[in-house]
Amino acid sequence: xxxxxxxxxxxxxxxxxxxxxxxxxxxxxxxxxxxxxxxxxxxxxxxxxxxxxxxxxxxxxxxxxxxxxxxxxxxxxxxxxxxxxxxxxxxxxxxxxxxxxxxxxxxxxxxxxxxxxxxxxxxxxxxxxxxxxxxxxxxxxxxxxxxxxxxxxxxxxxxxxxxxxxxxxxxxxxxxxxxxxxxxxxxxxxxxxxxxxxxxxxxxxxxxxxxxxxxxxxxxxxxxxxxxxxxxxxxxxxxxxxxx
Amino acid sequence: xxxxxxxxxxxxxxxxxxxxxxxxxxxxxxxxxxxxxxxxxxxxxxxxxxxxxxxxxxxxxxxxxxxxxxxxxxxxxxxxxxxxxxxxxxxxxxxxxxxxxxxxxxxxxxxxxxxxxxxxxxxxxxxxxxxxxxxxxxxxxxxxxxxxxxxxxxxxxxxxxxxxxxxxxxxxxxxxxxxxxxxxxxxxxxxxxxxxxxxxxxxxxxxxxxxxxxxxxxxxxxxxxxxxxxxxxxxxxxxxxxxxxxxxxxxxxxxxxxxxxxxxxxxxxxxxxxxxxxxxxxxxxxxxxxxxxxxxxxxxxxxxxxxxxxxxxxxxxxxxxxxxxxxxxxxxxxxxxxxxxxxxxxxxxxxxxxxxxxxxxxxxxxxxxxxxxxxxxxxxxxxxxxxxxxxxxxxxxxxxxxxxxxxxxxxxxxxxx
Numbered sequence: 001x002x003x004x005x006x007x008x009x010x011x012x013x014x015x016x017x018x019x020x021x022x023x024x025x026x027x028x029x030x031x032x033x034x035x036x037x038x039x040x041x042x043x044x045x046x047x048x049x050x051x052x053x054x055x056x057x058x059x060x061x062x063x064x065x066x067x068x069x070x071x072x073x074x075x076x077x078x079x080x081x082x083x084x085x086x087x088x089x090x091x092x093x094x095x096x097x098x099x100x101x102x103x104x105x106x107x108x109x110x111x112x113x114x115x116x117x118x119x120x121x122x123x124x125x126x127x128x129x130x131x132x133x134x135x136x137x138x139x140x141x142x143x144x145x146x147x148x149x150x151x152x153x154x155x156x157x158x159x160x161x162x163x164x165x166x167x168x169x170x171x172x173x174x175x176x177x178x179x180x181x182x183x184x185x186x187x188x189x190x191x192x193x194x195x196x197x198x199x200x201x202x203x204x205x206x207x208x209x210x211x212x213x214x215x216x217x218x219x220x221x222x223x224x225x226x227x228x229x230x231x232x233x234x235x236x237x238x239x240x241x242x243x244x
Numbered sequence: 245x246x247x248x249x250x251x252x253x254x255x256x257x258x259x260x261x262x263x264x265x266x267x268x269x270x271x272x273x274x275x276x277x278x279x280x281x282x283x284x285x286x287x288x289x290x291x292x293x294x295x296x297x298x299x300x301x302x303x304x305x306x307x308x309x310x311x312x313x314x315x316x317x318x319x320x321x322x323x324x325x326x327x328x329x330x331x332x333x334x335x336x337x338x339x340x341x342x343x344x345x346x347x348x349x350x351x352x353x354x355x356x357x358x359x360x361x362x363x364x365x366x367x368x369x370x371x372x373x374x375x376x377x378x379x380x381x382x383x384x385x386x387x388x389x390x391x392x393x394x395x396x397x398x399x400x401x402x403x404x405x406x407x408x409x410x411x412x413x414x415x416x417x418x419x420x421x422x423x424x425x426x427x428x429x430x431x432x433x434x435x436x437x438x439x440x441x442x443x444x445x446x447x448x449x450x451x452x453x454x455x456x457x458x459x460x461x462x463x464x465x466x467x468x469x470x471x472x473x474x475x476x477x478x479x480x481x482x483x484x485x486x487x488x489x490x491x492x493x494x495x496x497x498x499x500x501x502x503x504x505x506x507x508x509x510x511x512x513x514x515x516x517x518x519x520x521x522x523x524x525x526x527x528x529x530x531x532x533x534x535x536x537x538x539x540x541x542x543x544x545x546x547x548x549x550x551x552x553x554x555x556x557x558x559x560x561x562x563x564x565x566x567x568x569x570x571x572x573x574x575x576x577x578x579x580x581x582x583x584x585x586x587x588x589x590x591x592x593x594x595x596x597x598x599x600x601x602x603x604x605x606x607x608x609x610x611x612x613x614x615x616x617x618x619x620x621x622x623x624x625x626x627x628x629x630x631x632x633x634x635x636x637x638x639x640x641x642x643x644x645x646x647x648x649x650x651x652x653x654x655x656x657x658x659x660x661x
Binding site for chain 1 (some may be wrong): 295480593
């Protein structure tokens, strides 16, 4: 089944759950993405797994995403020539290294957290990406799919550990990758790259202690978005598509 | 009479059979495992977060360090995600080089797996045999990239440089006199391809040696047959890929089913198991080494006859030639921008998966148009496989835990990322 047929089949099977613009298809890389509301997650996923035409019996991956700094940059390049060059040394985005300087989300109108699922069918040999946005930014909750695919167990624990996304119905939502007793969710964009604490052996107390980080933060390469068309020749096909 | 209760056993993180830093909390009933709770993350380095703070072309080296016994395959998944998002195609010669090195890597990985697995179960000799052949292949890595392990050889748009005309040679020392050195250097006089071809001619004989030691070995069979059986249905539910799902009898191989690079031009077979036990997975991997050897031979023949560029000409992505940089202003600027700022990817997302020696290795890349990834998610096969450990070891004896850990081919670099 090719990409068009798959997106057509999806639109036929889920007329109610998916609006037309929720099925996004990308011919360039041959990938299909659908977006599902949290309340429809379980019914849609069950149909995806069991429907004869879809048969997504393999859950490949679950990935948490924090969209709070989507599109933000550290280096102003647009109006730089009239005012002198921007130095690009102020940490402002995901690479932000100082802690305590919380800032407003740059993306409005879209929920902060999302859980992205990659599915694959061995029978039909096709793939699908499903994105579920968490409605609440403070307490992101998504239903767990562990009863549909047992493999979701550790993937959901990982996304909970790194992003703080709560998978409702997961029987054992513990931290998995971070240290015992770790505080915070390290892959959130407001978590500094160097972390909050460092560990050392204290000679006086004769034990390992934690203390606030002491390294100097710095930005080596500023994050920059070039939209002056210099990469047009590289992704020519891509550009034409978005213009059309 | 005292009450007999289950007791808890801590296995690792400093245990030679834990394959790195696995802490396994086992609940035992006598010598039978009731429940296994793997604690991972002791090697967590936040590779994905580090990649978010660096330009795309500076993270390739991190990929080597994920699964540190199949380095180039990790790089392949990462650069393929970038190439998909940029929609660029790789020169044909580079595609053949990539396929060849993917298979060299597969043999490297399976050799280490075989040596370590057999060592865990009690066959010391295998480890020595496997490392004898790994040495040759690591020399090939060294010839092409300068590093024996962490190559950073694949680049977005191709590979770093063309195949070299000479192999590194042994030198006379106080341990080896000239006559011995000449003998060691016998097959290193020609180009890298000559050396690799010599290896592919010798290798099937080596695999026969491994099989003589293990395949019909009574102790080996007692330790692996009917241990850790996974049915095809469970294999799918548990998200298995690679040799793990093939061992359970499902002929699923991305190289055949969703071919990338030039795998659709290669002739090779997919070995599958019948019972889904440790012994079947052993046979599958042994056969995969033979198939990889076949693919390498086909690549060598093609590479001998066809010259061509090995990386895209576009200097927005690939660095300019060294001579050009010395004489040409434009090249100098490109070089400077590429190494200080990198390149920007168009906004969007892509998932690229390759048939890694351990299973499906995928990179999911979200780009907001910047020179750094917005989010990079690495789908590591080992992470999925070890999550099924609890189910696979239940009801088995303590000694079988080691056999099952070995059959899963766990490397903590990629499990913990």
